[in-house]
Amino acid sequence: MEFGFGEDDEVFRREAREWLEKHLVGRFAGAVGRGGPGSEHEGTAERRAWERELGEGGWIGLGWGRAGYGNRVATLTQQVVWAEEYARVRAPGRSGHIGENLLAPTLLAYGDEEQRRRFLPPIARGEELWCQGYSEPGAGSDLASLRTAAERDGDGHWRVTGQKVWTSLAHEADWCFVLARTEPGSRRHHGLSFLLVPMDQPGRVDVRPIRQLTGTSEFNEVFFDGARAVGVVGGEGNGWRVAMGLLAFERGVSTLAQQIGFEEELRAVVRAAVGSGAVRDPVIADRIVRLWAELRTMRWNALRTLGGAPDAGAPSVAKLLWGGWHQRLGELALRVRGPAAAVGPGDWTADAPYELDEQQRLFLFSRADTVYGGSDEIQRTIIAERVLGLPKDQPKDQPREASS
Template structure:
């Protein structure tokens, strides 16, 4: 299948561009370019209001397979157009990404109609934000070894107890979808259930920020102590199937928008190299050119995957994409400091003990990208997936 844009897509592009230019004004201009990787802590109030603005404009839920929940459905190419235009104007980083792009498709695939009617409209309006309760201190890449449990109380409702970690934006979220063990004595992926838990439960849920190398703390650890779960998605004990289905929705159109952000970061690093004279070093110049060529390759890989290319590697395409961009972005972060020379290690002129982590964009880029090959599925896990599902190699011993 050839992936391309037609006349209808270009008309949709003009509509999207016009709406963004008309609405990304006033209080929202303060959030332009803020809220991306490594800076999720910036512009919180404006970005939350921006979610509601997007909802009123009908721009949330374009990728859902069904309309009727307050959203409108766009074609695949129109979704790409929207993602590209959104990235080009450096619109605020999305607070609603997890609800819109992870939970909503999961409910459409595995939830009941009652659940869809309850949870999807508030997401489409930008009113309710979600976080993901998967990873634990002893169950990161090895998610099946999780220990968080849920038991029935006297009223037959699920009560969740345990700890989740690296929970993005848990301090802002209204809800959390939690993978918990509901069958005592079960092992690995058996006996798990997919639960929907409201975050506003004082005394039962404790959110603690995790401070990172960048000095920010958009990630959190979350402690559940008998927290009430409002809903169960899928079958009791069938949560692994639902959880893996959700991960299949994680990478798609947003990859192309991500690459537009990468391209801007690369341009900034290139401008710095020219300004500092580092571009005259043939080794550094070659690295810049290579990064540019690799970014173009990632774009064509993403378009080919979205276009439905039928080949033996289709099952491993999301893992291949993660391997590509994780390593690429990490190398960009390293080069961002290398082209600046010794100045890269110098803090701002107005440094003070009260503000020890005032980093500039390229310093933050370097530090944040240290995690790119770990979060969202480590490189080792992605290689295992490709080995097993694409190459047909035997699974690792437990």
């Protein structure tokens, strides 16, 4: 299938561009360019209000594939257009990304109509924010070893107890979808359920921010102590299937918008290289050209996979491409500035031990790009096993069978 933009898409592009230009003024003008990776702490109140503004304009839920929940429906190419225009004007980082792009498609695929009617309209209106309760201290890349458990109380409600970690935006979220073990004694992928848990449960849900290299706290630890869940998506014991289905929604149209942000970051590095004279270094110049070419390749690959048949390895390939690319860009961003890259823009104080400019934050935050969202090792394992058909590793205590 050839992926391209038609006349209707260009009409849609003009509509999207005009709406963004008209609404990114006044209160929201100060939120432009804020709230992206590494700066999710910036302008939180304005960005939450911006979610409601997007909801009123009907711009949330374009990719849900069906209307009726307060959202408008757009074609795949129109979804790409919206994502590109949004990124080009540096519109605020989305607080509602997890609800719109992860939970909503999961409810549409695995939930029941009662769950869709309850949760999709508030997401489409930008009123309720979600976070993802997957990773744990001992179950990050190896998610199947999670220990958070849930059991029924006397009223038949599920009560969740355990700890999650690296939970993005948990300190702002109203709800959390939690993968928990609901069958006592079960192991690995078996006996798990996908639960919907309200965050406003004092004494039952405790959110603790994790301070990062950038000095900010986008990630959190979340402790559940008998927290009540209000529903199970996909049926009891089917949590692994639902959780893996959700991850398949994580990398799609949004990848193209991400690449536009990458393009702007690359331009900033080029400007810095020209300003410092580093561009005259043939090694630096070569790295700039390579990064530019790799970014174009990422775009063509994303368009190819969006327009083609389902490919089990496509999400993993995309993650491998952009994770390593972004890290190399962060390294180059500091190299072109020389020794000045080690000096922050502000003075040291007790309340703010250090301050970072955009390129310093880019370098530090991008160190995590090959870990979060599925580490590079996990992505390569998925490609090896699900695409290439290579045998799975045997546990160390189980010797391989002798070949005949």
